[in-house]
Amino acid sequence: MIRLAGAVILYNPPKNFTDNIKNYFNYLDKLYMIDNSEENTQYIEDIKKIGNNIVYVYNGKNMGVGYALNNALELSLNDGYDFLLTMDQDSRFQRGSIERMIEFINSNDTSNIAIISPEVILDNHVITDKNTPITSGSIINIKIANKIGGFKNDYFIDRLDFEYALRAKKNGYKIKVISDAFLEHTLGNYKIIKLINKKIVITNHLPIRRYYITRNTFYMIRNYFFSFSIYSLNQLRILITDSIKIILFEDRKTEKINMIIKGFYDFLIGKKGKYDK
Structure with missing residues (x-):
């Protein structure tokens, strides 16, 4: 059985953000909450109610998505985890989806797979790019991430997930999209x-x-x-x-x-x- 940690990147989250976290929390051995909010948050008590095994990291300012992801990768590597589920604060899985992703990892040789991703749903339309899946909902092979250098801090936000996927493929690693796993994703004011x-x-x-x-x-x-x-x-x-x-x-x-x-x-x-x- 794999040891699976999770990371959710927070930035001035809405009041109901914990509902999305509860959607996948019970499938994780530990959850790292990396908070890039620029003002001290007022939702620590809400976080405590989710459950145990939560590591909350408050950066004090917006350090960028790459920095937050690399922080979570470093923490999960040091804590001995094999894979890291990366989530946005406003994303959630459809029923049974994360179970299918975990089942795939437990049933297959994933030593050469850098990213395991669900299909991404936006307004009932599948928008997955199988070449470069988004970070939200993806499970990252921590050993591979450590080998190829993690995410680009200097991108700050946007396209760092695409760049990571291309770099992984260029280094000979594979990306697997689980066709019967679905992530409900929001896209700002689209x-x-x-x-x-x-x-x-x-x-x-x-x-x-x-x-x-x-x-x-x-x-x-x-x-x-x-x-x-x-x-x-x-x-x-x-x-x-x-x-x-x-x-x-x-x-x-x-x-x-x-x-x-x-x-x-x-x-x-x-x-x-x-x-x-």
């Missing part, structure tokens, strides 16, 4: 519009997210273009189509386009880390 009998997802990301997505996508394309050319070109296509959708359908158009331009410029000059105004 909306779905219907245009000529086709449904289009409008993400409505904040301008700052547009900065990170643009900057980090270009770093990812530069680093992996020759190893994953088709994937890289598709990521470039997504950047272009997202920019068009911002102009046509989203609010705060000028701010978002300006942040896209800023993200591309900072990529050109080699800037990484947290956005500096």
Whole structure:
């Protein structure tokens, strides 16, 4: 039987965030709660009510998703765990899904599998990218993560899960998506519009997210273009189509386009880390 820890990254979570944690907590040997909230949290008592075997880490400021994930990886490695379930504060599994993921790990040789991921559901639509699954809902092989270097701290947020998956594959490791396991995922203020009998997802990301997505996508394309050319070109296509959708359908158009331009410029000059105004 595997030793499975979990990590949930918190950032100013809503009042009911513990409901999502209870959805998977009982399947874990230990849960690391890494809090990137910039003000001292007021929900410690709510956390205690979830159960025992919780390690709460308050960073005191937003250190970025990569830092938080690497913190959890280091803690779980030192505590002797084999795998780490990584979760967002607003995600939850459908019934029976996490059991199927654990059953796969217990029944198969996973020494060469870096990531075990569920199918991701958004508004009743499967949106899983089997090449680069998102971190939320994924089970990370801790030994492999330690070998290839964990997540990119200098990406701060956005695309660090995609980059990690590409790096794992480039190093010869595999990614497994469990087709009968499902994670319900939320995407900010997204909306779905219907245009000529086709449904289009409008993400409505904040301008700052547009900065990170643009900057980090270009770093990812530069680093992996020759190893994953088709994937890289598709990521470039997504950047272009997202920019068009911002102009046509989203609010705060000028701010978002300006942040896209800023993200591309900072990529050109080699800037990484947290956005500096």
